[in-house]
Amino acid sequence: MNPEHSYHFNLLKQTVATTFLQHYSAPNAIEEWKGEDIVTFQEDLFSKVKAKVSEKWFYTYFKNEPEKLPRIDMLNLLSQYVGFNNWHAFKEAHLFSSSTKKKNKKPLYWLTALPIIMLIFYSKSLKNEFHFCFVDEIKNEAITKIPLDIKVLQNGESPLHFKTDSLGCFEFTTKEKTITFVVQSPYHKTDTIVRSIDSNKNQTVKLAPDDYALMLHYYTNGNIKDWTTHKTQLNNLIADNAKIYQLFANNIGVELYTKDKFIRTLTIPTSSLKSIEILDKRLVNGKIVMLKFIVK
Numbered sequence: 001m002n003p004e005h006s007y008h009f010n011l012l013k014q015t016v017a018t019t020f021l022q023h024y025s026a027p028n029a030i031e032e033w034k035g036e037d038i039v040t041f042q043e044d045l046f047s048k049v050k051a052k053v054s055e056k057w058f059y060t061y062f063k064n065e066p067e068k069l070p071r072i073d074m075l076n077l078l079s080q081y082v083g084f085n086n087w088h089a090f091k092e093a094h095l096f097s098s099s100t101k102k103k104n105k106k107p108l109y110w111l112t113a114l115p116i117i118m119l120i121f122y123s124k125s126l127k128n129e130f131h132f133c134f135v136d137e138i139k140n141e142a143i144t145k146i147p148l149d150i151k152v153l154q155n156g157e158s159p160l161h162f163k164t165d166s167l168g169c170f171e172f173t174t175k176e177k178t179i180t181f182v183v184q185s186p187y188h189k190t191d192t193i194v195r196s197i198d199s200n201k202n203q204t205v206k207l208a209p210d211d212y213a214l215m216l217h218y219y220t221n222g223n224i225k226d227w228t229t230h231k232t233q234l235n236n237l238i239a240d241n242a243k244i245y246q247l248f249a250n251n252i253g254v255e256l257y258t259k260d261k262f263i264r265t266l267t268i269p270t271s272s273l274k275s276i277e278i279l280d281k282r283l284v285n286g287k288i289v290m291l292k293f294i295v296k
Contacts, residue, residue, distance in 0.1 A: 005069050008091050012075070014061060015082040015090075020044060031063050049080045051166065073165030086169070088131055128188045128197040130179050133169040136188070137206040142168040148207075149184040183207065186278050210281075234263045239287040247279065262291070 001009070017030040024044065026037040033041065038058050046052045053074065061070050069075065075087035084090040135144045147163040150170050154160065158178060159182075163172050172179060180194045188207040238244075244257035257265070266276075282290040 001060045001066065001068055008094060009066075009069055009075075011094055012082070012090060014080055019082045033058075033063070045077070045081055051077045053222075071165070072171050073167055073169070076165070076167050076169065078199070086131075086133075086167070127173050127175055127224075128177060130172045130174070130197065130203070131169065131193065132171075132193070132195075132203050132205050133167065134164060134183065134205050134207055137208045143185065143188070143207065144168045146186065148188075151182040151184070152183065153180045177220055185210075186280060231263060234266060235259075237288060238263070238291070239284070239289045242287075242289050242291060244291045245293070247292055249294070250296075 013030050017026075017028065020026065020041055021028065024037075024040055026033055026040075038055055041058075042052050042055075047227055057070070057074075058152060061065060072087060075090075079085070079087045079090040082090070084093065134148055135141060135206040140218065143164070143168060147165075148168070150162040150171075152160040152162065152166065152172060162170060162172070172181075177197045178194065179197075180192065182190065182192050182207070184190045185207060187210055189210050191205075191207060193205055230246045238259050242259050242262075246257060248254070276293055276295055278291070278293050280290075280292040281288050
């Protein structure tokens with residue numbers, strides 16, 4: 001872990017301990033917490049940010065000296081626990097500077113190492129960190145119930161694929177000053193995002209809901225009494241030659257549905273109806289021509 005990461009993470013650990021000790025009794029040093037202290041902290045963390053860390057995670061990152069930072073979603077949660085919006089905001093509030101480094105008593109060593117240090121800082125200056133969080137355009141709420149698919153487009157190279165974290169956010173570091181990526185969601189319209197590092201600070205991206213997917217979601221999870229009307233609406237929504245696939249858990253196979261069979265599945269009020277989840281779809285001329293779903 002480089003000095004800057006170590007500085008910020010150790011400061012975050014201290015701030016977490018200070019926050020916890022405002023309401024609970026435990027050793028001042030978080031490294032000295034044991035069984036009951038850790039359990040109480042897990043419960044307090046969950047009550048504030050609706051997430052927990054495992055005991056193994058606690059020992060790996062809080063009681064020992066980790067070699068690298070935890071995942072960004074965990075850093076975001078801990079930053080929220082101590083009163084910040086996310087890890088980026090926490091770092092912004094606690095800037096790292098040369099004054100935080102321990103002064104070295106061997107000037108000749110630093111003189112010898114100076115070209116290497118300059119190279120490290122020059123290389124670091126070439127990297128730009130992009131951070132995005134996605135919200136529903138209509139509800140104005142973070143999209144956290146399902147991970148979004150992110151495809152980062154690169155000039156002359158194959159695209160890179162990512163998913164959003166538990167907070168509905170995504171981070172990417174590159175030497176380029178701009179980023180282009182495609183974001184996809186079963187319940188939102190696919191969008192291509194282009195952003196410059198100069199306008200990327202605390203970036204929020206709003207996604208427009210996909211009316212067709214939301215209608216299907218409503219049909220499979222709503223309490224619809226008029227099944228005749230329901231069937232007519234579905235018939236108008238789906239193309240006659242649509243290819244509809246049911247995927248099964250653990251990749252044990254795929255079943256192909258006709259339009260009529262799929263509509264019958266959605267219009268018979270069985271107990272499994274509410275377990276249907278739409279995974280993917282494609283539209284042509286306002287009608288669904290391809291659909292993938294799973295019964296959980």
